[in-house]
Amino acid sequence: MFKRSLTTVLLTALAIIVPAGTASAAGLSEQTTQLFQYHRGQDVALMLMLVAFLMMFIRRYEWGVALATLLVLVTSWPLYLIIHTGLLGNGLNIDALILAFFCSITLVIAIGVFLGHISTIHYLLAAVLFVPAYMVNEWFLFTYLDGVLDAGGSILVHMFAAYWGWGVILALRNLRVKDEPVQTSVHSVSFVWLASMLLFVLWPSFVTALLPPEQIIPAMINCYLALMASTLVTYLLLYALKRTIDPLVYTYALLAGGVAIGATVDLATPWQSWLIGLFGGVVSTLSFVYLHDWLLARTGVLDTMGVHNLHGVPGILGGLAPLAIAGASWSQLAAIAGTFALALATGFITGLVLRLFKPPAIMLDDAESFPVEDMRATEPA
Amino acid sequence: MFKRSLTTVLLTALAIIVPAGTASAAGLSEQTTQLFQYHRGQDVALMLMLVAFLMMFIRRYEWGVALATLLVLVTSWPLYLIIHTGLLGNGLNIDALILAFFCSITLVIAIGVFLGHISTIHYLLAAVLFVPAYMVNEWFLFTYLDGVLDAGGSILVHMFAAYWGWGVILALRNLRVKDEPVQTSVHSVSFVWLASMLLFVLWPSFVTALLPPEQIIPAMINCYLALMASTLVTYLLLYALKRTIDPLVYTYALLAGGVAIGATVDLATPWQSWLIGLFGGVVSTLSFVYLHDWLLARTGVLDTMGVHNLHGVPGILGGLAPLAIAGASWSQLAAIAGTFALALATGFITGLVLRLFKPPAIMLDDAESFPVEDMRATEPA
């Protein structure tokens, strides 16, 4: 993604030199291209906020999720930009803004693994430790390696989020979280439906945010086809397996098509996109239904929001897809293996640092940060 | 709409042949025009999801509405594209994507008539039967007939949705639904307010999605003026009639201006738009307050979400508006009558097919699809 965005930057630098009227073979001036990115960049930011609402199903732990999301956003986004542009100097443009939101949304996904495991104020520290790790992986994928295909972030965003988060909980080993009661309410889950359905619609802006103009519409169609397939197959599979639809599996796994299509959104045919989404939905559903409990039993630590099931496994699947359909080179495998190792390792170090602090007295509960006593006394839900 | 979009397609085909610098009289290249459609297309998809939240006022039946919406979307959208483009081949572009979302949003509106009447899994079948019927009507309006005015879908979308849905319930005759208790809660209705207010704002993207660039801003202004008028008059009329505002009438009928302006959004003056919206609000409010119960008594079947009151009657009004202000030909009347007949007939056939299956054991209740027992045991709402 970064690599191709570099190409874009070079092409547009060229476009500035060439007279405006002939700026782009496709007929778009550099400024037009950048202004088209304005709204896709904003959509990525909207998605980041909606990820918080996707994670608000625990009825006693909603505001804490929103707060943690905001804290890691406002720490990581400026920090990424400061490093990326040399103290907010050269290159502070729309591409940089979007790359910074990619970094922050990866972190927001990642904290889903350990929400409730640490005190709220320590998310600030987690964010400071996350940004350099993410940027090293970005460099590894698109500068160190050559020819890695990942325009829509299957590897860079989703895989890295899941395994960095898992690195944190493996080091942190806060075993008490999994014994906390997790109850939902109608509307805590209705917020999840809202978030999931809006994320579905906005997803094309995420995977096309850094694509050149002529690839945007085809990629948009591919992205929607993948999401349609995962939304359909997740329902059919849950129905076949259980005859009932767990809303906390369905609202998550339906998005797996968007995760899985990330690496091939600009390369796949429409039918291939639909199939990649289909496989994404299948592996995500199976991960939620079977793998989640198995991992919990094996490791003893709880992936609070099941990030591994939506972002980890479908992210790997998406990263592998270019091997099947786009003749990707070995660097694609190196990208997947390297991201897995780097994310786990840097997450583990972060977890060790976070372990220096006392775990929160109250877990998975808004009472950790907010004065909720009066309200709870007068309202049952 | 389709017809005019065909004109657009032809014009843009021309634009591709003519050198880019002079591509469009208005100064926009074909690619720029298409990229401007990206976000309006996405807005239509957002509206489709929000229609689900508009229908979530029954406090025990929220997730089921979201699930049905998603299932008909992910079946109808690819199916429309497969037929429209010959197995996802030629013409898979932004216009096709938007036309497919028009088909799907029409279906999402239509299922509002019979939500709760059928088992969830049968929405998949309903979607498969809907798409060809919708496409025949699309052909009837814009290929068979000549000169039909309906840029914003008063006839194609709103009328067809209402009468196809009514065709289904008339054939299905599931009489038990109307005896189910329908209770609301503060927040089930607050989600409806959210959906209605966001639909208000997004509506211009729906009615301008296929308009040529120079008509977009004037149509946006017309659309907002119509919605402002219906929102105002609905309040005044409800206040005059009842001295109290039923939120489940108000949040729906306020949108009637958007339905009614559909056929003339590119033709009306600003004042005409405001008046069309005003009449839309009046007929919708009166339909909710009086016609709804009368139809229920006469037919014995329940239009669950009152689709006829927001989309049926204001859709007809909107379809007639070009006769008054734009000198429409007789084909406009043929369009309205033909859509009425075609929608009812194809809906009726769909209802007969759906009647072959057992009605759901539990109606208007999330328990039909989801495991809600534990949650309901611990939470009153």
Place this chain on the structure above:
Amino acid sequence: MFKRSLTTVLLTALAIIVPAGTASAAGLSEQTTQLFQYHRGQDVALMLMLVAFLMMFIRRYEWGVALATLLVLVTSWPLYLIIHTGLLGNGLNIDALILAFFCSITLVIAIGVFLGHISTIHYLLAAVLFVPAYMVNEWFLFTYLDGVLDAGGSILVHMFAAYWGWGVILALRNLRVKDEPVQTSVHSVSFVWLASMLLFVLWPSFVTALLPPEQIIPAMINCYLALMASTLVTYLLLYALKRTIDPLVYTYALLAGGVAIGATVDLATPWQSWLIGLFGGVVSTLSFVYLHDWLLARTGVLDTMGVHNLHGVPGILGGLAPLAIAGASWSQLAAIAGTFALALATGFITGLVLRLFKPPAIMLDDAESFPVEDMRATEPA
């Protein structure tokens, strides 16, 4: 803002005369520029609706806030356009549409001061009285005065809203409102989180809505930096002062960076923007924590939504910022002082008029407008 938008209008008028190919130094035709404004204009309308949800924390008074918002919107928006364009004649373009939404969003913010103080139907009257007052202040800032810097509305929108609203309650003197019980529920406050987080993301569209194309991306980055700073510092300050986070301070004050950056969003450096946001967050938080109760004690009247704390004080701060960083002239001080006086005076007159009518029998309660008895009987929340 208006002034600079006038410049834009003049430049674009020029662009129409000059052949399209060379229309703009930056390579954008007038039509492209206008179509880019389409979505920013729509975003401003979305923000207006979300302001309603920001004010929905009182669990028995949610729908009433939405209704009041809609009523003042649908009265003020057409009225502004009618006056601005001479009965919807010349100049009814995207700039006018956005200026009208600025007027309406200012009013929606302003009614936050006196929500619950008046009967619902009187919001229509308040809107009719507001529009001319707002337009006089707009004329004062950008036609009478010369060189006022306020591209993003710190003075025009936020200051005017707060002091006009305060003018109303000072004249109205409905002292009973402050004795009404104000209880929240989990989800009434979760809607506030949703609104606040989406407003954060959409804010750049508000402050760039009327900027020329080449300033949009830098201003977007400045706006996000300011919001990141206020969101961070508000948390740290609340934590330092109280060790607990009042969600009804936090979700509001985090937006103060957006308010404060308004006047300098197109002039500040990125670091200056971050610092302005930081100061905005500090003064807003301190206003919520200390000033709010002091003003209530001194004046005896309740600013229902704490508008002064988010829009009044940070608005003044934002208005002063150009003096520090952009070498603003004395007219900047005249703009702030004049807006303060004009808003208070016209608000006071409005309050005197509204005082002619009986205060509502039920305050801060949806029962004032809606039939809620049945629902409340069956649902505790």
